[in-house]
Amino acid sequence: MAEVTLDERESFESLLRRFNRKVQQDGILAEFRRRAHFEKPSVRRKKKEAAKRRKSTRSSVERRSRS
Numbered sequence: 618m619a620e621v622t623l624d625e626r627e628s629f630e631s632l633l634r635r636f637n638r639k640v641q642q643d644g645i646l647a648e649f650r651r652r653a654h655f656e657k658p659s660v661r662r663k664k665k666e667a668a669k670r671r672k673s674t675r676s677s678v679e680r681r682s683r684s
Contacts, residue, residue, distance in 0.1 A: 619643050 619639040623632055640646060656664075 619645060 621636045621639060
């Protein structure tokens with residue numbers, strides 16, 4: 618759980634920014650969105666494989682552009 622404490626003379630806006638950053642880093646919203654609707658294991662596996670393919674394609678393109 619993301620938890621922030623109010624420092625002395627800290628504005629509410631900066632506290633809220635720190636909280637939002639903490640939630641983003643912890644991946645709480647991403648996890649909630651992922652769990653909002655049931656996803657079959659086969660669909661989850663296909664998405665994971667597609668992400669792997671995209672990542673490998675991106676890295677191979679970067680290697681070619683460096684040469």
